Amino acid sequence: MADKKVVFIAFAIEDEKQRDLLKGQSLHTKSPFEYIDMSVKEPYDKDWKDRVRTRIKRSDGVIALVSKNSLKSSGQKWEIQCAKEEGRKIRGIWAYSDDRTDLEGVNTRVWTWDNIKDFIDSL
Secondary structure, eight states: OOOOOEEEEEOOGGGHHHHHHHHHHHHHTTOSSEEOOOOOSOTTSTTHHHHHHHHHHHSSEEEEEESGGGGGOHHHHHHHHHHHHTTOEEEEEESSTTOOOOOTTOOEEOOOHHHHHHHHHTO
């Protein structure tokens, strides 16, 4: 298997269960990437942005779990903007099968292992 990639997952806190599903799948399958939970648990801590930026810089790429919740998640929007500023590739993955929310500037695909693997392989 190729070198595992470090991926930052940007998600709205309301979609935390979907993030957990992504982590669970990566642990129980021949996942093409090493999932490292780099989310910050205290988003209102005064220096959370510095910690997130450091984690994004250490990542090979960013997967954004996109849902209607993303539209009002200032933290997730900031993480995506930070990833762009740091030159990281971003792939949106729709968090739910019945939600096709469009986030401006984020190329979003259906949640399949092929779509995730193709992104990881491009890093």
